[in-house]
Amino acid sequence: MKTLRLGIIGGGLMGKETASALARWCNLEDVGVNAELTAVCDLQPAVLDWFRRISSVRLFTADAAELLASPDVDAVYVAVPHHLHEELYLQVLRAGKDLLAEKPFGIDLAAARRVRDEAARLGRFVRCSSEFPFYPGPWRIFNEVRAGRCGRLIEVKAGFLHASDLDSDKPINWKRQARFCGAAGVMNDLGMHAAHLPLRLGWKPGHLYARLQKLVTERPDGKGGRAVCDTWENALLSGEFTDDAKRPVPITLEVKRVSPGDTNNWYLEIIGTEASYRFSTKEPRTLWVFRRDKEQWWQRTDLGMSPPFKVITPAIGEFGFADAFQQMLAAFAAEWAGVLGKRFGCATPDEAVATHELWTAALASNREHKVVSLTA
Ligand SMILES: NC(=O)c1ccc[n+]([C@@H]2O[C@H](COP(=O)([O-])OP(=O)(O)OC[C@H]3O[C@@H](n4cnc5c(N)ncnc54)[C@H](O)[C@@H]3O)[C@@H](O)[C@H]2O)c1
Numbered sequence: 001m002k003t004l005r006l007g008i009i010g011g012g013l014m015g016k017e018t019a020s021a022l023a024r025w026c027n028l029e030d031v032g033v034n035a036e037l038t039a040v041c042d043l044q045p046a047v048l049d050w051f052r053r054i055s056s057v058r059l060f061t062a063d064a065a066e067l068l069a070s071p072d073v074d075a076v077y078v079a080v081p082h083h084l085h086e087e088l089y090l091q092v093l094r095a096g097k098d099l100l101a102e103k104p105f106g107i108d109l110a111a112a113r114r115v116r117d118e119a120a121r122l123g124r125f126v127r128c129s130s131e132f133p134f135y136p137g138p139w140r141i142f143n144e145v146r147a148g149r150c151g152r153l154i155e156v157k158a159g160f161l162h163a164s165d166l167d168s169d170k171p172i173n174w175k176r177q178a179r180f181c182g183a184a185g186v187m188n189d190l191g192m193h194a195a196h197l198p199l200r201l202g203w204k205p206g207h208l209y210a211r212l213q214k215l216v217t218e219r220p221d222g223k224g225g226r227a228v229c230d231t232w233e234n235a236l237l238s239g240e241f242t243d244d245a246k247r248p249v250p251i252t253l254e255v256k257r258v259s260p261g262d263t264n265n266w267y268l269e270i271i272g273t274e275a276s277y278r279f280s281t282k283e284p285r286t287l288w289v290f291r292r293d294k295e296q297w298w299q300r301t302d303l304g305m306s307p308p309f310k311v312i313t314p315a316i317g318e319f320g321f322a323d324a325f326q327q328m329l330a331a332f333a334a335e336w337a338g339v340l341g342k343r344f345g346c347a348t349p350d351e352a353v354a355t356h357e358l359w360t361a362a363l364a365s366n367r368e369h370k371v372v373s374l375t376a
Helices: 013-023 045-053 064-068 082-094 109-122 136-146 186-200 321-337 349-368
Strands: 003-009 034-041 059-061 075-078 098-101 126-128 153-161 207-213 218-220 226-228 234-242 248-256 265-272 276-280 286-292 296-302
Touching (some): 003 013, 034 064, 082 098, 098 321, 136 265, 136 286, 186 248, 207 349
Parallel strands (some): 003 075, 153 248
Antiparallel strands (some): 234 248, 276 286, 286 296
16 A cells, blocks of 8 residues: 655644644545655744654654655645745645645636646646535535436535634734735635535536625734734625536525634535435535425435545544545545545646636626626
8 A cells, every 4th residue: 555645834724634634544444545744844833843743744844845855755735825825836846746735726816827737747646625525415415416316407506604704803814814815815715615516516607796795804913903804705606507408507606704603614505306405514414305206305314424435433423524624635645546436536726726717707797796707
């Protein structure tokens, strides 16, 4: 069995989540590849110190070039603020390493295209982080839809909603400042999560209309003063794609940082004439399926632990965010090792670029108050 030796650049929130998922790799039953964390790079000494609890890490550094020169690193997971994506992703690729990038895969469309094209030119294996399709519910929905069980598609809705930014006393950080997060704001931050499954199913809108909102314009700067909060907080995109028979199907993509009552609500709703599906991380073990006979009904199924990669947790167990993140890493490692098979793979560079095409169109639509066509 091959072993993927992963390095991390950016050991913050997601760097630590990755370390934790790798540390319990034995949770996975049939992934067909081992994975271990061998090197960590972060600018903050305290962050590096956190990783000293992981015995497989042999290199701790504040210099990305030092990590990239290590012969103990096959691929690198980069989890840094968005304005640094392009520079660090290109550095990884040019050092001859494979890359698990974080969304949004560059601060804007031009950056995302440059990274994708360089990866193709150099022949590197590159995927982008997006873990929610690895929950048992979305994974089941994906397979049902692929098998053609929906009948004629009527409508698709996907979204990712947060409530924490409702608190205007929450101090500002880089995600709320356009120069670090990007002009697309919340779409850069949460959009890949909402768009990934629709894009994988080939449901990219040909045109869309978007409304964007800035709701909290100022926050504590954490140093006793106030700072301008200039990112879009909420985005509602309404578009249309065509199904296999070239019939138009409406699609709504919704991403919000100010959504009262939603801690971390990722949802998907696919409505068809023969079957419809609903899933939300608010009820992570529940899959709602609409069926019809002489009567019509929404059927609730408890899915338990049935993700793409088998785990040691019994089937009656609960599945959560950390599990989804580990499943995504398993998909990355398995595809890297050539053993993914028919299981769901991570978001591709083309899919990441496609998300930026959506956000670019949404920014134009919001600015001009009109429906905008997507050229690519
Ligand atoms: N997949 C998900 O569910 C998910 C969730 C949150 C964030 N993210 C994404 O992950 C990325 C990072 O977000 P986060 O929340 O972990 O951020 P964070 O602010 O918690 O961590 C970023 C880390 O990067 C380090 N850093 C900054 N510049 C660096 C450099 N030049 N070299 C090395 N380290 C450097 C910082 O010191 C910090 O520790 C972003 O792209 C974000 O969109 C993904």
